[in-house]
Amino acid sequence: xxxxxxxxxxxxxxxxxxxxxxxxxxxxxxxxxxxxxxxxxxxxxxxxxxxxxxxxxxxxxxxxxxxxxxxxxxxxxxxxxxxxxxxxxxxxxxxxxxxxxxxxxxxxxxxxxxxxxxxxxxxxxxxxxxxxxxxxxxxxxxxxxxxxxxxxxxxxxxxxxxxxxxxxxxxxxxxxxxxxxxxxxxxxxxxxxxxxxxxxxxxxxxxxxxxxxxxxxxxxxxxxxxxxxxxxxxxxxxxxxxxxxxxxxxxxxxxxxxxxxxxxxxxxxxxxxxxxxxxxxxxxxxxxxxxxxxxxxxxxxxxxxxxxxxxxxxxxxxxxxxxxxxxxxxxxxxxxxxxxxxxxxxxxxxxxxxxxxxxxxxxxxxxxxxxxxxxxxxxxxxxxxxxxxxxxxxxxxxxxxxxxxxxxxxxxxxxxxxxxxxxxxxxxxxxx
Numbered sequence: 001x002x003x004x005x006x007x008x009x010x011x012x013x014x015x016x017x018x019x020x021x022x023x024x025x026x027x028x029x030x031x032x033x034x035x036x037x038x039x040x041x042x043x044x045x046x047x048x049x050x051x052x053x054x055x056x057x058x059x060x061x062x063x064x065x066x067x068x069x070x071x072x073x074x075x076x077x078x079x080x081x082x083x084x085x086x087x088x089x090x091x092x093x094x095x096x097x098x099x100x101x102x103x104x105x106x107x108x109x110x111x112x113x114x115x116x117x118x119x120x121x122x123x124x125x126x127x128x129x130x131x132x133x134x135x136x137x138x139x140x141x142x143x144x145x146x147x148x149x150x151x152x153x154x155x156x157x158x159x160x161x162x163x164x165x166x167x168x169x170x171x172x173x174x175x176x177x178x179x180x181x182x183x184x185x186x187x188x189x190x191x192x193x194x195x196x197x198x199x200x201x202x203x204x205x206x207x208x209x210x211x212x213x214x215x216x217x218x219x220x221x222x223x224x225x226x227x228x229x230x231x232x233x234x235x236x237x238x239x240x241x242x243x244x245x246x247x248x249x250x251x252x253x254x255x256x257x258x259x260x261x262x263x264x265x266x267x268x269x270x271x272x273x274x275x276x277x278x279x280x281x282x283x284x285x286x287x288x289x290x291x292x293x294x295x296x297x298x299x300x301x302x303x304x305x306x307x308x309x310x311x312x313x314x315x316x317x318x319x320x321x322x323x324x325x326x327x328x329x330x331x332x333x334x335x336x337x338x339x340x341x342x343x344x345x346x347x348x349x350x351x352x353x354x355x356x357x358x359x360x361x362x363x364x365x366x367x368x369x370x371x372x373x374x375x376x377x378x379x380x381x382x383x384x385x386x387x388x389x390x391x392x393x394x395x396x397x398x399x400x401x402x403x404x405x406x407x408x409x410x411x412x413x414x415x416x417x418x419x420x421x422x423x424x425x426x427x428x429x430x431x432x
Contacts, residue, residue, distance in 0.1 A: 033144075033160045033163075036160065036163060036164040036167055038263060039167075040171065040186075040190055041060075041259065041260075041263045042263060042327055042328065043171055043175070044056050044186050045256070045259075045260055045263070045328050045329060045331045046328065046329035046330075047175050048183065049329075049330055049331075051122070051251075051252055051253045052122065052182075052183050052256075053256035053259065053260070053331060054247065054251075054252035054253050054254070054255040054256035054257075054259070055123045055126050055183045055252055056126060056183050056186060056187065057243065057256055057258075057259040058123055058126065058127075058243055058247065058252070059123075059126040059127055059130045059183075059187055061236075061239055062112070062127065062130060062240060063130060063137060064236045064239060064240070065236045065237055065239075065240045066105070066108050066112075066134060067137070067138065067141060067236070068229075068232035068233060068235065068236040069104055069108065069229060069232065069233065070100075070101045070104045070138045070141065070142070071141070071145070071228070071232055072225060072226075072228035072231070072233070073100055073104060073218060073225045073226075073228075073229055074097045074098070074100040074101040074104065074217070074225075075097060075101065075141070075145035076145075076224065076225070076232075077097070077217075077221035077224045077225050077228070078093055078097040078145060078146065078149055079145055079148065079149045081221070081224070082094075082097075082149050083148075083149045083150075083151075087150075090146075090149065090150055091205075091206075093217075094146045094149075094205065094207050095207050095208065095209065095210040095213060096210050096213035096214065096217040097217060098139060098143065098146065098207065098209040098210075099209040099210040099211040099212070099213050100211075100213075100214040100217050100218065101138045101139055101141070101142035101209070102135055102138065102139050102142075102211055103211050103214045104138060105134040105136070105137065105138035105139065106135050106211075108131075108134060109130075109131040109132065109133075109134035109135055110131060111131070112127050112128065112130050112134065113127075113128050113131035113132065114131075115127055115131075116128030116130070116131060122183065122252070123252070125182075125183065125184040126183045128184075129183075129184045129188050129191070130187055130191065132188065132191070133187065133188060133190070133191020133192060133194065133195065134191070135195075136191060136192070136194050136195025136198045137191050137194045137195075137198075139195075139198035139201070139209065140159065140194045140195070140197045140198040142201075142209075143155075143156070143159055143197075143198065143201030143204070143205065144156040144159065144160070146205065146207075147159070147204075147205075155204050155205075158204070159197050159200060159201050159204060160197070162196065162197045162200050163193055163194055163196070163197035166192075166193035166194075166196040166197065167190070167193040170189035170190070170192055171189050173185075173189065174186045174188070174189035227365055227369065230369060230373075231369055234369075234372045234373050234375075234376040235372060235375075235376060237376065238375075238377075238379040238380050239379070241384075242379060242380055242383035242384060242395070242399070243255050243258075245380070245383070245384040246258065246383065246384070246387050246392070246395050249384065249387045250387055250391050250392055250395070254387075254391070254392040254395070257334040257338065257392050258335075258338065258342075258392065258395065258396065260328050260331035260332070260335030261335040261336075261338035261339060261342045261396070262342060263328070263335075264316050264328075264335065264336075264339065264342075265309070265312060265313070265342065265343065265346055283298065283301075283358055283360070283361035286361070287361050287362065291421065291422075291425065294358055294361065294362075295358070295415075295418055297358075298354040298355055298357060298358035299354060300354070301353070301357060302350060302351040302352065302353055302354020302355060302407075303351065305347075305350030305351065305353060305354070306347040306348070306350045306351040307347075309343060309346045309347040309350050310343065310344075312343070313339060313340065313342075313343025313346075313347070314343075316339050316343070317339055317340070319336075321336070334392070337393065338392070338393065338396045341393070341396035341397045341399070342396055342399075342400075344403075344404075345396070345399045345400040345402075346403075347403075348400065348402075348403030348404040348406070348407050349403045349406075349407065351404075351407045351411075352375065352403070352406055352407035352410040352411070355407070355410035355411045355413070356368065356371070356410055358414045358417070358418070359371065359410070359413060359414055359417055362417050362418070364413070364417040364420075367413040367414075367416070368413075370413065371406075371409050371410045371413045374406060374409050375405075375406025375407075375409060375410065376406075378402035378403075378405050378406045379402045379403065379406065381398075381402065382398030382400075382401050382402030382405075383395045383398050383399045384398075385398055386398025
């Protein structure tokens with residue numbers, strides 16, 4: 001006679017294998033994407049020097065903001081509502097979602113071109129070139145999320161590999177323009193190679209982006225899209241404001257120094273971002289299976305990331321100066337002095353991601369948004385206040401303090417949300 005435990009054991013094993021598969025492709029895809037960005041940053045830093053690399057970094061953080069706009073409006077709602085659905089529904093949704101991403105890239109890209117032409121100097125051309133390549137960058141990112149929604153993460157991995165392969169000749173050509181290359185050439189090479197992968201994504205999926213369906217997509221998913229947009233902008237917008245403010249207070253070179261220090265944690269961040277593709281889903285599974293374990297799961301998730309960041313930072317402190325100069329060139333001297341505060345900042349942010357996953361799993365949208373806005377305000381205040389007091393190093397230490405404060409607020413909100421969920425569960429159980 002078969003027992004209940006024996007019946008469920010194959011199902012549990014299948015679920016574990018599915019989790020390992022999702023995690024593996026998430027890590028592989030993010031590793032391919034992040035490592036490509038890491039290599040680009042290193043190559044450009046070595047080629048341009050501190051000041052020009054600062055101009056490139058300003059364009060980079062601006063891309064990060066635009067990317068989060070696109071994700072909030074286009075791909076986040078896609079993943080939430082069209083993961084694991086029938087193929088016909090998925091294809092129709094992806095056509096409109098990718099069309100929305102392409103439309104966001106075209107609209108904000110035009111704004112970047114106008115802004116770049118108006119600003120001029122060393123930063124203006126970088127922004128103008130960013131505007132030209134934004135549509136391809138956002139479309140390539142949209143394919144990644146579309147493939148994960150369909151459960152075909154291997155296609156997202158292949159698409160990022162195509163981008164990485166296209167980057168190699170593009171960067172070589174950009175580095176050969178002028179004396180070591182120019183900021184504009186590197187921005188065009190980086191974004192142009194993404195466009196190659198974006199076009200390849202059309203062949204992978206057999207779907208053509210439907211820009212005319214963008215308005216219908218935005219209207220149908222406005223309940224999710226605008227909330228995700230606010231959260232995403234609160235996160236990436238804070239980084240952009242800090243970069244712009246740091247450039248204005250200390251100088252554009254300071255932006256390059258901070259970016260160089262952040263690049264040193266690039267491989268570690270690749271792993272964490274790969275995990276972030278599945279953490280919310282796994283937190284939701286814990287909530288359904290064992291609600292009383294959600295707090296512990298989130299603590300282990302956030303605490304593990306914080307501990308890993310501290311270990312990585314400690315390892316960076318042991319890197320010989322000669323090896324550091326080989327990697328970052330002239331940026332190493334200034335960037336290496338910021339390893340400790342930047343590591344502490346990443347550790348603080350990592351601790352908060354555990355609470356963030358829990359709040360999303362609980363559907364506590366208001367608490368999640370409040371936490372993100374508070375954390376973003378702390379980030380900007382700490383980064384710019386520190387810059388005004390003690391320059392580049394002050395900005396790095398200010399951000400470290402801000403992320404720890406923001407993380408505490410995330411956890412306070414998660415604690416309150418867990419209590420509310422527990423009370424609601426008891427109330428529902430007592431209701432006849």
